[in-house]
Amino acid sequence: MTRILITSALPYINGVKHLGNLVGSMLPADVYARFRRARGDETLFICATDEHGTPAELAALEAGQDVATYCREQHAIQKEIGKRFALSWDFFGRSSSVQNRELTQHFARVLWKRGHLDVRTTKQVYSHAEKRFLPDRYVIGSCPYCGYERARGDQCENCTRVLDPTDLIDPRSAVSGSGEIEIRESAHLFLKQSEFVEQLRAWIESHENDWPNLVLSIARKWLDEGLKDRGITRDLEWGIPVPDDIGDGKLKGKVFYVWFDAPIEYIGATKEWADAGGKGDAWRGWWYGEAAKDVRYYEFMGKDNIPFHTVGFPVTIMASGEPWKLVDRLKGANYINYDGGKFSTSQKRGVFMDTALELLPADYWRYYLMANMPESSDSNFTWEHFAGVVNKDLADVLGNFVNRITKFTAARFEGCVPGEGSYGAEETGLIVELDHRVAQYSAHLEQIEFRKALAELRAIWVAGNEYLTRAAPWTHIKSDRAKAAAGVRMGLNLVHLLGHLSWPVIPTAARAIHEAIQPAPKVIPWPGEPMAEFLDALEAGQQIHAPDVLFAKVTDEQVVEWKVRFGGETKP
RNA sequence: GGCAGCGUAGCUCAGUGGUAGAGCAGGGGAAUCAUAAUCCCUUGGUCGGGGGUUCAAAUCCCUCCGCUGCUACCA
Numbered sequence: 337m338t339r340i341l342i343t344s345a346l347p348y349i350n351g352v353k354h355l356g357n358l359v360g361s362m363l364p365a366d367v368y369a370r371f372r373r374a375r376g377d378e379t380l381f382i383c384a385t386d387e388h389g390t391p392a393e394l395a396a397l398e399a400g401q402d403v404a405t406y407c408r409e410q411h412a413i414q415k416e417i418g419k420r421f422a423l424s425w426d427f428f429g430r431s432s433s434v435q436n437r438e439l440t441q442h443f444a445r446v447l448w449k450r451g452h453l454d455v456r457t458t459k460q461v462y463s464h465a466e467k468r469f470l471p472d473r474y475v476i477g478s479c480p481y482c483g484y485e486r487a488r489g490d491q492c493e494n495c496t497r498v499l500d501p502t503d504l505i506d507p508r509s510a511v512s513g514s515g516e517i518e519i520r521e522s523a524h525l526f527l528k529q530s531e532f533v534e535q536l537r538a539w540i541e542s543h544e545n546d547w548p549n550l551v552l553s554i555a556r557k558w559l560d561e562g563l564k565d566r567g568i569t570r571d572l573e574w575g576i577p578v579p580d581d582i583g584d585g586k587l588k589g590k591v592f593y594v595w596f597d598a599p600i601e602y603i604g605a606t607k608e609w610a611d612a613g614g615k616g617d618a619w620r621g622w623w624y625g626e627a628a629k630d631v632r633y634y635e636f637m638g639k640d641n642i643p644f645h646t647v648g649f650p651v652t653i654m655a656s657g658e659p660w661k662l663v664d665r666l667k668g669a670n671y672i673n674y675d676g677g678k679f680s681t682s683q684k685r686g687v688f689m690d691t692a693l694e695l696l697p698a699d700y701w702r703y704y705l706m707a708n709m710p711e712s713s714d715s716n717f718t719w720e721h722f723a724g725v726v727n728k729d730l731a732d733v734l735g736n737f738v739n740r741i742t743k744f745t746a747a748r749f750e751g752c753v754p755g756e757g758s759y760g761a762e763e764t765g766l767i768v769e770l771d772h773r774v775a776q777y778s779a780h781l782e783q784i785e786f787r788k789a790l791a792e793l794r795a796i797w798v799a800g801n802e803y804l805t806r807a808a809p810w811t812h813i814k815s816d817r818a819k820a821a822a823g824v825r826m827g828l829n830l831v832h833l834l835g836h837l838s839w840p841v842i843p844t845a846a847r848a849i850h851e852a853i854q855p856a857p858k859v860i861p862w863p864g865e866p867m868a869e870f871l872d873a874l875e876a877g878q879q880i881h882a883p884d885v886l887f888a889k890v891t892d893e894q895v896v897e898w899k900v901r902f903g904g905e906t907k908p
Numbered sequence: 909g910g911c912a913g914c915g916u917a918g919c920u921c922a923g924u925g926g927u928a929g930a931g932c933a934g935g936g937g938a939a940u941c942a943u944a945a946u947c948c949c950u951u952g953g954u955c956g957g958g959g960g961u962u963c964a965a966a967u968c969c970c971u972c973c974g975c976u977g978c979u980a981c982c983a
Contacts, residue, residue, distance in 0.1 A: 350983090391983070471982065488982095489981085490979090490982085554978080556912095557979095561911075567981075593981085594982095598983085639977075639978085640978080640982095640983075648980095670914090671976080712914080714976060715920080715921085721919075721932090728931085729931090729932095731943065731945080732945050741941075744941045748941085791930075794931080795931095805939075805947040805948085810939090810941040824941095
């Protein structure tokens with residue numbers, strides 16, 4: 337049987353992630369992992385914090401901590417918040433782990449020995465104030481074309497021209513503002529990506545039919561523009577050191593570029609998982625050679641990460657000549673905007689994972705984000721839309737359905753599954769509809785089409801309400817108790833079904849729904865087929881429990897309050 | 909500047925050659941089990957503009973406009 341390996345793009349270490357980061361990678365990966373586990377597939381869901389690079393060092397500086405401490409603390413925070421969002425990682429590792437260091441150095445050594453790396457001298461901006469080299473975008477100055485005074489060294493935000501730091505007039509450090517900067521030469525290791533253009537293109541085209549358009553077009557664009565060799569080392573303190581046996585002694589004190597070691601951490605974190613669980617070489621069985629032949633590998637990420645997963649990481653693996661697993665299905669997401677603008681960590685604009693949970697439980701966000709995932713184009717978050725979806729879909733359609741049938745059972749059937757009466761034409765029709773809808777829902781999830789899947793899930797919730805209205809046990813109870821009983825029995829079986837089907841998306845609420853009927857296992861399995869059997873499975877006389885309100889509504893007052901608090905479109 | 913994606917009902921989005929769709933919002937009705945929650949019916953679009961191919965175009969081609977992103981040292 338096929339085993340399922342799932343990785344989510346690694347959240348960067350410099351602070352709590354916003355909803356845009358969540359919906360692009362971690363959340364869809366989690367929903368997919370839960371779906372696969374529910375279906376009974378052996379599944380491994382791996383994630384980690386991405387801890388290297390200049391922004392991490394600067395964030396630590398700003399926090400007044402050494403980088404190692406800063407990363408350790410931030411990792412713990414992100415892990416905690418992820419758990420509270422019910423992200424069901426099998427392991428949440430760290431790109432700064434020993435395991436990743438060993439693997440990254442292994443790849444670099446193999447690539448060096450095989451001649452796919454070479455040492456080149458580059459010119460870079462060095463700032464005396466910080467005593468460090470600055471990436472282009474950390475150098476600011478006046479744009480030589482439009483005069484904009486805060487143009488960055490890589491691009492002018494005002495006139496959008498692509499720049500080089502040496503183009504800037506009056507260049508200075510964006511960190512300290514110091515103008516004491518100079519261009520220095522520095523030796524770096526380059527990955528000869530250009531040698532792999534044909535191999536890479538063949539691989540990408542082999543996925544013509546099973547990768548989203550967005551992913552294919554971005555990957556092809558990089559190839560079509562001519563793949564350049566890429567520097568894979570940096571002059572930084574914090575990072576995975578380049579081993580002494582690479583680079584003929586010219587690379588002392590350098591570390592690998594974050595985008596070289598971050599994807600390798602997918603493998604590294606799997607090794608962290610195996611080491612932590614005493615599983616020995618099991619990590620290798622998910623990634624390497626014959627042992628991993630039965631593994632199907634899925635990656636989830638935002639569109640900004642696509643080049644690194646379609647070009648950089650695959651080239652690293654191809655260049656190693658070793659049989660590491662390449663991605664099979666790659667799901668790329670667009671961006672979600674906040675009230676018409678960007679989510680921004682630096683400007684504190686938008687909603688972040690920790691503050692989101694202060695407002696409402698994880699399931700509210702999970703459902704909204706998945707139902708409106710930016711799959712085909714960027715989508716837009718507004719508080720009104722969010723409140724509307726939560727109130728209508730979760731509170732009115734799903735919550736109220738569970739509530740009305742369980743309350744009715746408690747009031748009229750002593751809170752037990754009634755055994756009288758039998759299913760008739762109404763029930764048969766419903767079963768036919770649900771056989772179809774559940775199959776559709778399952779197929780959409782399997783194809784990683786989340787908007788369509790969630791629309792189908794919602795339609796299944798609606799079908800419950802439609803059925804109850806037609807069956808109208810509250811009417812029949814007055815004249816034909818057996819007929820009313822059959823309707824209630826079906827209603828309760830539907831609650832049972834919704835508890836199963838909703839679990840990948842809204843695990844906490846799904847558990848509460850399931851437990852209205854009976855205790856829920858840790859992984860709520862996919863409902864057995866056919867529906868005719870599943871929807872007649874509850875035993876007569878079984879006690880059920882009407883749950884408390886599953887979803888509270890978002891009030892207009894809350895919407896107003898949150899818009900102000902989170903700096904939405906209330907422009908002066 | 910180059911490249912890519914997007915532009916369909918008031919809103920959020922499906923729909924890739926064969927008589928324009930869904931959900932929400934709006935309008936009318938039914939029901940009274942339920943978190944005033946539900947269910948049924950319904951109004952609403954010259955598919956960004958223009959040109960072309962075709963018996964037939966939201967869909968293919970050209971062009972223009974708008975929005976967003978990427979442009980290799982942010983990650």
